[in-house]
Amino acid sequence: MFEVREKPQMVERALLVRLSFSKKEADEDISLLEELEELVRTLGIGVADLMLAHSRSMHRKFLCGTGKADEVVEFAKAHECDCIVFDNELAPSQQREWEELAGICVIDREEVILDIFAQRAQTKEATLQVELARMQYALPRMARMWGHLDREGGGGTGGRGMGEMQIEVDRRLARKRIDRTQRELEAVRTQRKTRRKDREKLDMAHGAIVGYTNAGKSTLLNRLTDSDIMAKDMLFATLDTTTRSIELPDGQTILLTDTVGFVRNLPHRLVEAFKATLEEAVLADFLIHVLDANSPEAEKFFDTTMHVLGELGAEEKPMVTVLNKCDLVGDPRVIRDLTKRLEDKSPHILVASASKDIGMDEILNTCTEILAERVQKNTYRIPQSEGQHMSVLHTEAKVIDTQYEGNDVIITAIVPAITAGRLEPFLVE
DSSP, X not given: OOOOSOOOSOOOOEEEEEEESOGGGHHHHHHHHHXXXXXXXXXXXXXXXXXXXXXXXXXXXXXXXXXXXXXHHHHHHHTTOSEEEESSOOOHHHHXXXXXXXXXXXXXXXXXXXXXXXXXXXXXXXXXXXXXXXXXXHGGGGGGTOGGGGOBOOOSTTSSOTTOBHHHHHHHXXXXXXXXXXXXXXXXXXXXXXXXXXXXXXXXEEEEEEEBTTSSHHHHHHHHHTOOOOOOSSTTOOOSOEEEEEEOTTSOEEEEEEOOOBOTTOOHHHHHHTHHHHHHHHHOSEEEEEEETTOTTHHHHHHHHHHHHHHHTOTTSOEEEEEEOGGGOSOHHHHHHHHHHHXXXXXXXXXXXXXXXXXXXXXXXXXXXXXXXGEEEEEEEEETTOHHHHHHHXXXXXXXXXXXXXXXXXXXXXXXXXXXXXXGGGBOO
């Protein structure tokens, strides 16, 4: 895995800082800072304290003014911190200025998320996506990654050329590696498109489970499909898409895909890097949007997910909103109030607990309603001499009942709309 840059192997006491430029957004700033704490703890980094630092305007050198920068550094020293983690996105030059001022490691939100993704990636595609994002992040920061980068190489045969800096060589090699990774990723995506086309030939409806990270998406997929994919109480536990089949109450078989969780202020390069993963939401026939009903930020998490879906062009798809983890909500009024606030944003709102198997039937029934037009329950009378049509029913539909009457076969089946059109001459009214 490509190393973003050298960092201490073990950070024991980190100061988490968010620079705020509007006191009107104080509640949002505090919420984002608390979310950063969850992200940092996911990496196993100890948190000494959190600091919300207000600045009147943005500055080029430290993002905030020098006086506020000195205040942050003094606060970090007073708490004996060995790292400062900013919730804000820092330019490479700003990151360098902060480290020179503080004398300790300084990282930003994007680097934290990149490190988490690097730990979680499992499949070839996810690993390549993460590596590409890490290299793109690291490239402008290479000037301070290794101590030898400021040395000039000598000229002559086999050398780098007269006066060529080592950093120029390393950057050129890094760009070649980025190009190679992009080609590998494109090859993997092509393979995935081929597999998707094979699925589409089956004419199955496809649903995608989306939502904020740690809302319980993987647990819900496990419960609905009787699977055992990894589902843990941690941020970004799942980075790879997992697809399972399930039969709805009307007999229709559909595919459900678990997707990577969303987070506020997700770095843009990661949105781009994971577009192939999130394409499952774009191409799905409907979405199951999972919310942690026990979180006070549930409505904001809903808006964050819808914003990202909007960027992907998937916000208008039929959607079932599941208020998950209802068993953890002590006051039922909390769920009632949340439901009322979301009624105008989502037509189907259900209360459930995937871990306690509450509300699963309601979810399946609602999915059946959404997909009702895709299938028909029909009975056909087909002469035994027309065996090819019976074969179509057995391969493209779900046969419920078969009876024989003379030379005819009477078959009742759940049939996709396209198949029903081809078999209409044999339909029993």
